[in-house]
Each structure stands twice: as structure tokens, then as C-alpha cells.
Amino acid sequence: MRIGGGFSRLYGVLIYVSLAVIIIGLFLETYLGGEISEGLMLGGLLIMILSPIVGVVYLALYYLKKDRWALLYSIIVLVIALVNLLYCFGF
């Protein structure tokens, strides 16, 4: 399978999952309100925000034995993202 095909499918799944969670959250927010709806919307947003990072993990795994330079680039991008994530949430 070409890298584009698998990557496209992965993004497709992530998009639909995050979108479904956000839409359920919005629906509940409109008609019921409360913490559950906020939690769902936040969860959906988090899935969406972290999706590009999941994409880079996929690329790192894809390039593992194929291209060491591309693997190095993806690992550096992941390290930057991880350090940023840990720093922002106070670890």
C-alpha cells in the first residue's frame, strides 16, 4: 500500500471520530447543557488536536526501515510535540 493510502485512511478515521464526539457534545449542549456536553466537546477537540501528532507517529513507523533521514525528522517532530505537551500540562 502506498504511504498516502494508509495515511489518508488513518486521517479519515480520526476526523470522523473527533467530529462525531464534537457533534454529540454540541447536541447535548444545545438541548441539555451541563458538564457531560462540555466534556464531550473537549474530548473531541483533544482527539482532533492530537490527530496530526498521531499522523507523525504513523509516518515514523512507516519510515522505520525505509528511510533513516525521514525517520529522524519524524522523531524530532515528535520529541518537540511531546516536550511541548508535557510542559504545557505541567509535568
Next chain:
Amino acid sequence: MFKFIFVVVLILLIVMDFMYRLTSIVIGFLAGFIGSMLGVGGGFFIVPMIVYFLGVSMHLAVSVSLMCVIMTSLSATKVYSSKGLVDFKLGLLLEIFTSLGAITGSYIALGVEEYILKIVFGLVLSYAALRMILSRTVRERKVKLSKKKIALGSLGSYFAGVASGMLGIGGGTLKVPVMVLLMGVPIRTAIATSSFMIGVTASSAAIVYLSSGVFDLVIAGFIIVGIFVGAQIGSRIGLGVRGIWLRRGFGVLLLVFALKMLFDGLSVIL
């Protein structure tokens, strides 16, 4: 009489709320449609639109915009990668510098006054608008990337990242010209690769805003729904359309917003 007024006010509130949500979805649709077609995140469109039409603060607009830019990127990359147009290796290399720039930019933005953000945004937006109005079709050509081109591209990508984190844009308005003009990457590959990169860049910056508590779930949610639909349509149309007049027309619209924002920012100082 009192009951009648109460019911009328209640109906008006519901209608106003409906319009507010409908406006959010329409803004999202247009941003997703135009952004995915031109290989940009659409943040330069979302930020002024929600500042002026939804009346939110500049900091909140930047934060919401970053979250929305990620959805544009995901939707457009899904389509472009299935066609084999994304140069992932180049994207990952440039993304190292762009992510560092995005984190720097978001910390700068959280520490400066709103009017400064408006002035900087107005200037960057003016540049993007003029580039869109004056751009000509670039001929597709394959070139080998030399060390000098990679160094130039990396530097340009860092500043695109700073702009992204600071202004809530995907940075595609800067990344595409960096790849095309400085590195000689074919325009379609540049647009597709930029679509992939803006998601990773915006993700780094959005995490900074999310952890700072500067975001609005409802506005972001409705805009994201609109973006998803707009980006799906825009990226498919973008594969077959040259769209030079669309680019120029949109450039004029952007220039109007840019000047408005620039004058708003300058009016605080003058």
C-alpha cells in the same frame, strides 16, 4: 402584557442564538472551502470573521482559529495524500523548524496586548492579500533540493511557525511561497505538503492555548463542523481548478479585512 413581552424576548434570544450558531457554521464552511483549495489553513479568514461577526476578543479568536485550522488540515491532507501529492519527507523536515516557531509565537501572543496582535495580523494579512492579488501561475517543474535551498526553506518555515502561533493562522500563506519561491517545489506538491504541515504546526500552538484556558468550546465546535464540509468540497475542487480569479477576488476581500484590522490596532496608539 408582561408575559407577551417575555415570550417575544425569549423567541428573539433563541433566534439570535440560532443566527450566532449559523454564522459560526457559515464562517467555518467558507474557511474550510477556501483554505483547503489554496493549501492554507484558513486562519487568516477565521480570525477577522469571528472578531467582527461574533464579537469575541482577539486572543480567543486566535485560539479558536488554531483549533479550526487543524480540521482544515486533516480534511485536505486526507484528500491530497490519497492522490499521492504530499511530500511527507520534505514536510517533516520543514515541520521541525515550523513547530519550534509555532511554540515561540504562541508564547509571544499570550504576553502582548490585543492592539499589537491586530497590527501584526493586519500587516501579515496585507502581505498575504497582495501576494494573492499579484500572483501569477507558477510553471510546474522538478528540481533537486540543494543544501542552500533546504537552509532557506528551514528559516522561512521557522518564521511561518512564529506567525502561526502568534496569529492563529496555519502558516500556509507563508509556507507555500517559501516552498515554491525559495525551494522550487512544484505548486501542487507545495499546497498538498503545506496542508499536511499546517495541522502539525497548529496542533503545537493549540496545545499552548488549551493549557492556558483561552478557548471557547461552542464557537470552535460549530466552526469545525462547517470547516469539515467546506474542506471536503474545497480540496476536491482544488485538484482540478486553476482558480486564479478566485485567488485574486479573495485577495481583495482579505485586503479589506487586513486594512480594517490594521486601522483598529493603530487607532489605539494614535
